[in-house]
Amino acid sequence: MDQNRIGPAIPLSHFEGQAGDSRIDxxxxxxxxxxRRLKPGRPVMGPSMLKxxxxxLAEEISRLEDAGAEVLHLDVMDGHFVPNLSYGxxxxxRIRERTDLPLDAHLMISEPSRWWKEYADAGCDAITFHIEAEPDPxxxxxxxxxxxLTAGLAINPPTSFDRIEPFVDAADLxxxxSVNPGFGGQKFMPQVLPKVSRLRQMAGDRxxxxxxxxxxxxxxSSAASAGAELFVAGSSIFDADDYGAAIKALTHQADIAETSAADGQ
Incomplete structure (x- = not known):
């Protein structure tokens, strides 16, 4: 047996009715x-705290909670893997002290295997690192x-899908x-949508x-139709006067697209 291979993420149904089973890790x-919180069976918006x-900060978190945000997306940039710096x-x-929402850390950093534990200790619930930064993840x-923690892999627009395909079964996320990483406010790149579609075809609903x-x-809408379900949104939420209205508008559009795509199958 290949000792370097790990199996796919455990299906959620495996845990139904087993919360009291001492054999469960x-x-x-x-x-x-x-x-479960990141994938409730409907579109979820993840406000990007970079914006x-x-x-x-405390007021922003409170506003997002009142607006119905279900997860906070944390863009971590090191000035090396990407040209910009953010926070650590x-x-x-401090964010963890202010909220019980899941914290989804996106590590745009070199050597993620060296640093991810610091973000786990800081209170992150999900950690995503780049396939471009970790040749064998x-x-x-x-x-x-x-x-x-929920384990995720990220892929940049220029990177071939073949680069990430062998590792999809080992990831939860x-x-x-859909932009080149490092700066907020960039324009959406629709050419990445075939990657989303291929992921959905490969992994189904897992x-x-x-x-x-x-x-x-x-x-x-196009992202939802392709199969995306967790949407990181920065400017479209934080540039709005009403965060709640912005999140509802995004969710509504994604809902319509997701339903139409399902009906067309």
Whole structure:
């Protein structure tokens, strides 16, 4: 047996009615609870905290909770893997103190295997790193899952789908970048949508498929139709006067597209 191979993420149905079973690893239960919250069977919006007002961080978190946000997306940039810098574990610790929402960390950093534990310790529930930063992500995905966290892989627009395909079964989540990573406010790149469709065809309903970059009311429908379900949105939420109305508008468009796609199958 190949000792480097790990199996697919555990189906959620495996845990039904087994919460009191002492044979179940508690870390698996924690991970699958996060998966339930990120994948409730309908579109979920993940506000990108990169676009928030960091001078009023506590107020921003409160506004997002009141607006119905279900997860907070944390863009971590190191100035090396991407040219920009954002924030690190200390800021995330402060965010964790302010909310019980799942924290979805997107590590746009070099050597994620060296650093991801610091983000786990800071309170992140899901950790996604880039296939471009980790030539063989198998061990890293296994370690993140063993820590009770949701393990994700991200893929940049220029990267071939073939690069990530061998590792999809080992991930709980795949994040398809629809802009080049490193800066907010970029335009949506529709040429990445075939990657979303191929992921959905490969993994069926097991995998959380997320998309990040240029998501707004004019672009979310095509992403939802392709099979995305967790939508990272920055400017389209934080540039709005009413965060709740913005989230509802995005969700409504995604709902319509998802329903139409299902009816057309």
């Amino acid at each position: 508690p870390s698996c239960m924690e991970r699958n609870e996060t998966i 928030c007002d960091f001078g009023n 574990p200390m800021v995330i610790e 198998t061990a890293n995905l296994a370690a993140i899952r063993d820590a009770g 795949v994040l398809v970048m 995998l959380i498929i997320s998309i990040d970059g240029g998501i707004g009311t004019e672009t979310i």
